[in-house]
Amino acid sequence: MKNRGFFSLSLFFLLLLAINQLPAQTLTLDDALKNLGQAELRWDPFLASGVFSAEGHNAAFSSGSQGETGPVLFDNREILDLPLPYTDQGGMLRFPEAFVARVKNTFSRYAEEDKNRFRIAAIIVDPGHGGKDEGAVGSHTVNGKPLKSVEKEIALKVSLLLHARLAAAFPDKRVLLTRDSDTFPTLEDRVSLANAVPLKDNEAAIYISIHANASFNKAARGYEVWYLSPGYRRELIDKSKYADSKEVIPILNTMIEEEITTESILMARSILGHFDRDFGKIMPSRGLKAEEWFVVRNARMPSVLVELGFVTNEADAVYMNGDTHLKDLSEALYKGIIDFVALFERTGGFTASQ
Ligand SMILES: [Zn+2]
Known part of the structure; x- marks a missing residue:
């Protein structure tokens, strides 16, 4: 036995030597x-x-x-x-x-x-109002000349600039506009366009609605960014799929809602941060706001609504009347969005399970 063991061992080393x-x-x-x-x-x-x-x-x-x-x-x-x-x-x-x-x-x-990495596959830019719906309108006299500041026009100009920047930056994403001319899609049209974008399991879309503000108080001015109120209960789950386990529906609904809310807040913050940096000295920041805007509420994706400034305030109206300024506004939106997209994709969609 001893010899045989020695023999096997030798053979093993010989073999090893041969391989080497x-x-x-x-x-x-x-x-x-x-x-x-x-x-x-x-x-x-x-x-x-x-x-x-x-x-x-x-x-x-x-x-x-x-x-x-x-x-x-x-x-x-x-x-x-x-x-x-x-x-x-x-x-x-x-x-x-x-x-x-x-x-x-x-x-x-x-x-x-x-x-399989979580990514944002679509960005929907929504110029508020349009067509028969002018949105807010402000009439001013500046240096003896009339200045009519119309929300639907400002929203469209800024949205077109933003869309062009995003489309060039993200050739691999779908960058969509809910309108690209002076037309009037209803709120339902806009939301269903957004919700109809085909997405794979690892993909998400984001929604940015562009508006301008108005107030009876002509001194009110500045920009603000809205996101979906966390208090609003949305029904995102197809209940028929969970017929036998009804108790999970509200839990799942809450999870989806909170995930989207978190992402909406982060996107809103990112945009507001760039507005503060670029315009903080030019016009006041009215900060982040939470509400149940229909257009934001029903889009099943991280969504924000940006009020660029007040058409009813002369200084804001003058600012939003200048093409260079509209470009600056679209640029701040653009930077806020690309920062959010980078963060979202780097962290694998935050709370999303992979
Ligand atoms: Zn509006």
Whole structure:
């Protein structure tokens, strides 16, 4: 028995020796790149280190000596110990097959995760009023000339500018307008347009309604951002699906509602933050407000309503009459929205389960 054990052990070591002496398969850079598909390599000959990149993902490594393994850093989030690329006697970079294979399947794992990542797939910009509904109107005399400040026109101009900016920034998202001319979609039309946008399970839409304010008090001025009141109970769950478990319906409804409310508040805050930064010195901030605006209330997505300023206040009316100023207003909205989108997508949709 003792001898047989010794024999098996020897055989094992012999085998190990044989495996070690098999020449490891290596690839040239061209073959490695071909293998990795759309990848490219940035190589620093002085540091003898490089980064493979493919579809927004990176694998960073330092070259080793032939047969050496070492750390390869993927996207600053994961380190794998792999056989390292090395420079052969002819000065050519050689890539161990095992290295290329692991880089390849790590990249494809990341690509798969990207597909399931929570994202905002649609942004609906809603210029308030329109057509026969002018919204609020303010009439002023400025430097002896009449100035008529009309909410539907201001809302449309700012919305068109905002839409163009968002569409250019997010070619991979649907950026929609509820109207792009002087027409009058009803509130129901606007909400059903928003709710009809097809979304996958990992996708969300956001809704931004643009308005201008009015008051009998001509001194009232400034901008404000509204979001859905948390007190409003919405019925988002299809009850027929839960016929046997009625007690979960109110719980699920509350969860969805609170999730959307949280996101609406964060989007409202993000927009208000940029308004405060850009216009805080020009016009007063009236802050965040919670209400049950129909158009915000019935959209089943994070929604905000922005009041740009008061058409009934002369200073605000003059401000909103200038094309440069309307561009500035749309720019602040744009920055508020892209910050929110970045935060939302980075955190995987906040409270959404994945
Ligand atoms: Zn309005």
